[in-house]
Structures are given as structure tokens and as C-alpha cells.
Amino acid sequence: MIDRIRDTEYVTVTELLFAVLAGATGVAGSYAVAGYTRQFIVAPIDAQVVRLTPGSIVAFFITNIGEEGHLLHIALSFCLAAGLLGAIALLGMRVADRLTQSTLGIALAGGLAWGVTAAITGDPVLAIGAGAPVLIFTAIAVAPTADTDHNPARRRAIASALAFVGVAAGIGRLTSEEPTQSTEADVSSEVEQQLQQAESQQLDITGDVPGLVSEIGEFYNVDIAEFDPEVPSDDWSMTITGEVGEDVTVSYDELTSRETEHRYVTLRCVGEDLNGEKLDNAVWTGTPIKPLLDEADPEGECDCAMLRAEDDYFVQFPVEALEDAFLAWEMNGQPLPQSHGHPVRVLVPGHWGETNVKWLSEIELLDEEMDGYWEQRGWHGTGPVNTIAKLWSTTMLDGGTLELAGHAYAGTRGIERVEVSTDGGSTWQDAELSEPLPGDDVWRQWRYEFTPDGSHDVVVRAVDGEGTLQPEERSDSYPSGATGWVRKTVNMMDASG
Incomplete structure (x- = not known):
């Protein structure tokens, strides 16, 4: 008992x-x-x-x-x-x-x-x-x-x-397999031409460096939560509301029937390491956002806008930053995968990747500034991206020379040149650059080859299209994105070949 x-x-x-x-x-x-x-x-x-x-x-x-x-x-x-x-x-x-x-x-x-x-x-x-x-x-x-x-x-x-x-x-x-919207579709002739142009302009790099257009499956992906929203195209709509003359709601069919453009746009993650690989480029198909904003706010009196997503993510922009923004529904000629924002996402030229809202559901025009999701958590990632030259490959070639290669990116400022030092920054040489792709927000490949002699302290830096040298001082990704020159000690025996 x-x-x-x-x-x-x-x-x-x-x-x-x-x-x-x-x-x-x-x-x-x-x-x-x-x-x-x-x-x-x-x-x-x-x-x-x-x-x-x-x-x-x-x-x-x-x-x-x-x-x-x-x-x-x-x-x-x-x-x-x-x-x-x-x-x-x-x-x-x-x-x-x-x-x-x-x-x-x-x-x-x-x-x-x-x-x-x-x-x-x-x-x-x-x-x-x-x-x-x-x-x-x-x-x-x-x-x-x-x-x-x-x-x-x-x-x-x-x-x-x-x-x-x-x-x-x-x-x-x-x-858990991807919904049917992610299956392969016929690529339009315009997108096919752009994909071929990118392939023809990429450098002949021996090392493992992505081409000028990233494969969809290899394009970096970062979200606030682990589980992506599931939004069928037929059920999607986006409303422009807030301080507007009249709310404007557009369905997927209405949006995709508007003027269509195909743009090269590069995205970089604000939270990546200085020489990290969360930097990719794609051909995006969509329509400019400005005509929709003009329909909702004919007086143009609002200074900022809050973009909201189906996963409860939200980002604030100055309205002027959205002047050249883009609503995209295709990626490299395919419908947006669920993980990249299907059915519609935003692309804002020159800004960090986290501001390019996926699964867009609402644009709220505001008469005063409000903090977005990451601003509430101490980040300042809605500003223009930092200039960066990445060193992604060191490859020993058959002739005994060492190939250095990577990508460089400076948002809408573009890249004028990449400089390489093999002696820790004492002397500098210009790297070979890929021809710039059309567009205002696109990366470039770079390549440099030299004959090594033992161990070398390699440093790379970029000069943007405005002639401004990439800052040397290093900083962590928090709160405004990593900065600094990428440095790497390269030994002949350690280089891949």
C-alpha cells in the first residue's frame, strides 16, 4: 500500500x-x-x-x-x-x-x-x-x-x-520535397541570351570559382526562420497600403502581365565573414516597382516604406531607394524556388541581401521612420553594401605559376579594378577582370597569376566604379557588414593543383 x-x-x-x-x-x-x-x-x-x-x-x-x-x-x-x-x-x-x-x-x-x-x-x-x-x-x-x-x-x-x-x-x-512550382520550365530567349553572355564573359579560371551566374541550387540562402512559407501563385497578392491616396492590390497574374525585364542582380549577405561565400549573382525576371508606388501614392509625400513578408519578416527603406527596385518572379529563367521567395520577392539594387524581401505580401508607406526586423536587433544592414574583393581560389598551374582568383562586388558603384599584392601590401599589381555584365548591381570575376617563391602573404583589394579604394580596416559582420582587405598566406605546397 x-x-x-x-x-x-x-x-x-x-x-x-x-x-x-x-x-x-x-x-x-x-x-x-x-x-x-x-x-x-x-x-x-x-x-x-x-x-x-x-x-x-x-x-x-x-x-x-x-x-x-x-x-x-x-x-x-x-x-x-x-x-x-x-x-x-x-x-x-x-x-x-x-x-x-x-x-x-x-x-x-x-x-x-x-x-x-x-x-x-x-x-x-x-x-x-x-x-x-x-x-x-x-x-x-x-x-x-x-x-x-x-x-x-x-x-x-x-x-x-x-x-x-x-x-x-x-x-x-x-x-518535404519541393512543390511542383520549382520544376524546370522553358527558359525565354532573352534569359537564355543573358545566361550565354555571362558564360562567354567569364574568365578562364582553373580554380574552383563560381561563374558569373550562380546555379540556383548553389545560390546562398539565409532566412530568419528554418521553415519557408508555402504560397501558391494563385493565392498570392501584394497590397500597397499605409499613407497612400488609395490602396493598391495586385495579384500574381496581374503582376506578371506588366512590363517585364530581365536583370543581372548580385546579392551579398550582411552577416557573412569577410571572405565568406554568401555572395551570388543570377538573372532575375520581374517588373519595376515604381509604377505601383506611383499608383498608390500619387502625391509622393511619403519618405519611407515598410516591406512585409509572409514569414513575418519586415524591412524599412527610404522610398527613394525603391525607385529602381524590382519585383522578381523568376530566377535564371525558372520560377522562383520556395526557398528564394516564391512566388514574388523584392530586389533593391546595391543593398545587402537581407533587405531583398522574399515572399512579399505588403508594402506600407509611412510618414515617419520605423525600425525593421534586423534594426530592432541592432543591425544596420539596410544601407549600401560594402566594397569587397574575395580571394576564393589559390591554384598551382602546370607551368609552375600560381593562380589567384575570386569575385569583387561594390553594389551599384560597380568595380573598376582589383589589386593584388603578394608581399603583404608593399607592392600592388592589377588583376585581370571579367568584362562587366549589363546592369547596375553586378559582380565581376578577377584573376591574377604569378610565379611563387616560397610562402607569400597575399592581399587583395578592390577599387569601386567611383574610384574609391576598399577600406583596409577590418570589422566584423555585426552590425554593418564585414569590411577590410582579404589576406591569406599562400604556400606553394598548400595550393591546390
């Missing part, structure tokens, strides 16, 4: 074990039916974690850990989801134990797990994927044989849970 009272007052090891199994399998079940989408129970929890994380902590992880930092908030979100479902299972076990009503406890755990998941994800049907495993493992936990010492049922339960998680992971990967 004393043992029974103790068991009803305290959580047993068995109950904790099965609560953990229920939580893990509940998350796995949700993944199996929803995939890596916003209907997966972890997705809305992750969005809330991102939203509530203080800006100082975000800045610390970006600066000190880099792109792997996002794995920490994903791991935390998984743990929170599993903990929530496990706690629900534990509640069902305690109800069953205290009231000696196993059926009631099992039903409570399964029903509550389903209801909470449905409320979090907004999808009652897919929420069954989380509710069913919680119900099953709660039922196993309250079975009469579950709490017997050295019970083989425990081992079978653990083995079953691990097997379920493995199978669910495989099914979930299939469920």
Missing part, C-alpha cells in the same frame, strides 16, 4: 521513459505526415523561438558561430516540441494512475496532443500524426505489465520507438 501511494504521488522512472518516447515519436509522426513544412509541429515553435530571442544573443551567435548557429535554435525547437508532447503523455499517465481510469488517461493524452498540435500548426488533419504516437505510448505506459522490473516490454517499446522514428524520418523526407 505504501508503494502504491508513493507511485501515485511521484512520477516513476517508467512514466518518464514513456513520456520521452511519446514526445519523440509524436514529433517524428508529425514530421512523417507534414514533412519539413510549416505544418510540422516544430515549425511554429521555431518561429516563436526566433521571434523571442533577444537581438544581442542573435548577434552573438551570428558573429561567433556563423551559419551553424541556426542549428541551435532548431535543436531547441525540437526539444520544446518533444517536451510538450511528452508532458501531455505524462499528464495522461498520471490521470490514469490517480483515477485508475486507464481509458480516460489514454484518451486525454491522445486528444490533447492532437488538439495542441492542431492549434499550433493550424492543420487538424495533419495533427493526427503527432496525436496518434502519443496515444499509443501512453497506452503502453499504463498497461499493467509496463512497470515490472526488468520488463522486456520496456526494451520492445524503446526499439519500437527508434524504428518508428527512423521510418518517419524517411517518409518525412519524401513529404
Whole structure:
């Protein structure tokens, strides 16, 4: 009798074990039916974690850990989801134990797990994927044989849970495949000409350096959360609102029927390292944004605009910065992939990549400035990009010379030349540059070849189209983007060949 009272007052090891199994399998079940989408129970929890994380902590992880930092908030979100479902299972076990009503406890755990998941994800049907495993493992936990010492049922339960998680992971990967909008489409002749022009103008670089147009699958990708919004083209619309003469709403079909342009536009991430590789270029198809702004604000009295996205991201711009902005719906002749903002994103020439809002839903014209998402977290990334020359390749050639190569970018200022020093900055030589592609916001390749003699302290720097030399002083990416000359010690034996 004393043992029974103790068991009803305290959580047993068995109950904790099965609560953990229920939580893990509940998350796995949700993944199996929803995939890596916003209907997966972890997705809305992750969005809330991102939203509530203080800006100082975000800045610390970006600066000190880099792109792997996002794995920490994903791991935390998984743990929170599993903990929530496990706690629900534990509640069902305690109800069953205290009231000696196993059926009631099992039903409570399964029903509550389903209801909470449905409320979090907004999808009652897919929420069954989380509710069913919680119900099953709660039922196993309250079975009469579950709490017997050295019970083989425990081992079978653990083995079953691990097997379920493995199978669910495989099914979930299939469920997570890109929607059909990302499939290959015929490339227009205009885009094909631009792709061919970029290929013909790229330098003959032996080392591993991207061409003048990046492959879609290799184009860098950074978002505030892990799970991308799913917005079908037929359901998309964008509204210009706020301090306007009249709200203007445009659908996808209306937008794509407007004047169409194909532009080379380069994007660079404000949070990347000085010599990082979050810098890419593509041919984007879309339409200028200015005619839409003129329709909404005929008086032109607003000084700034807040751009909002389906993932709750928001960025403020001076209206004048949007004069040459672009609403894009294709990338290298293909419909925008979901991860790059399908169906419509913004491209603002010369500004950091984080300002080029994906999954655009609203432009709000304002009569006074407001902080955007990253400004609220201490960043100043809405200004023009910093000039940079990247050193991405050091390759020993057959003739005994060493090839240095990379890309240079200065936003709408363009690149006039790239200078290379092989003696730590004492002397400088001009690098070979690719011919500039048409457009106001495009990178250029550079290449330099010399005969090495032992170890060399290589330094590269760029001069922008206005004749301004790239600043030498180094700074971290936080809060306004990394600056400085890229330096690398090159040894003949270490160079690739």
C-alpha cells in the first residue's frame, strides 16, 4: 500500500521513459505526415523561438558561430516540441494512475496532443500524426505489465520507438520535397541570351570559382526562420497600403502581365565573414516597382516604406531607394524556388541581401521612420553594401605559376579594378577582370597569376566604379557588414593543383 501511494504521488522512472518516447515519436509522426513544412509541429515553435530571442544573443551567435548557429535554435525547437508532447503523455499517465481510469488517461493524452498540435500548426488533419504516437505510448505506459522490473516490454517499446522514428524520418523526407512550382520550365530567349553572355564573359579560371551566374541550387540562402512559407501563385497578392491616396492590390497574374525585364542582380549577405561565400549573382525576371508606388501614392509625400513578408519578416527603406527596385518572379529563367521567395520577392539594387524581401505580401508607406526586423536587433544592414574583393581560389598551374582568383562586388558603384599584392601590401599589381555584365548591381570575376617563391602573404583589394579604394580596416559582420582587405598566406605546397 505504501508503494502504491508513493507511485501515485511521484512520477516513476517508467512514466518518464514513456513520456520521452511519446514526445519523440509524436514529433517524428508529425514530421512523417507534414514533412519539413510549416505544418510540422516544430515549425511554429521555431518561429516563436526566433521571434523571442533577444537581438544581442542573435548577434552573438551570428558573429561567433556563423551559419551553424541556426542549428541551435532548431535543436531547441525540437526539444520544446518533444517536451510538450511528452508532458501531455505524462499528464495522461498520471490521470490514469490517480483515477485508475486507464481509458480516460489514454484518451486525454491522445486528444490533447492532437488538439495542441492542431492549434499550433493550424492543420487538424495533419495533427493526427503527432496525436496518434502519443496515444499509443501512453497506452503502453499504463498497461499493467509496463512497470515490472526488468520488463522486456520496456526494451520492445524503446526499439519500437527508434524504428518508428527512423521510418518517419524517411517518409518525412519524401513529404518535404519541393512543390511542383520549382520544376524546370522553358527558359525565354532573352534569359537564355543573358545566361550565354555571362558564360562567354567569364574568365578562364582553373580554380574552383563560381561563374558569373550562380546555379540556383548553389545560390546562398539565409532566412530568419528554418521553415519557408508555402504560397501558391494563385493565392498570392501584394497590397500597397499605409499613407497612400488609395490602396493598391495586385495579384500574381496581374503582376506578371506588366512590363517585364530581365536583370543581372548580385546579392551579398550582411552577416557573412569577410571572405565568406554568401555572395551570388543570377538573372532575375520581374517588373519595376515604381509604377505601383506611383499608383498608390500619387502625391509622393511619403519618405519611407515598410516591406512585409509572409514569414513575418519586415524591412524599412527610404522610398527613394525603391525607385529602381524590382519585383522578381523568376530566377535564371525558372520560377522562383520556395526557398528564394516564391512566388514574388523584392530586389533593391546595391543593398545587402537581407533587405531583398522574399515572399512579399505588403508594402506600407509611412510618414515617419520605423525600425525593421534586423534594426530592432541592432543591425544596420539596410544601407549600401560594402566594397569587397574575395580571394576564393589559390591554384598551382602546370607551368609552375600560381593562380589567384575570386569575385569583387561594390553594389551599384560597380568595380573598376582589383589589386593584388603578394608581399603583404608593399607592392600592388592589377588583376585581370571579367568584362562587366549589363546592369547596375553586378559582380565581376578577377584573376591574377604569378610565379611563387616560397610562402607569400597575399592581399587583395578592390577599387569601386567611383574610384574609391576598399577600406583596409577590418570589422566584423555585426552590425554593418564585414569590411577590410582579404589576406591569406599562400604556400606553394598548400595550393591546390
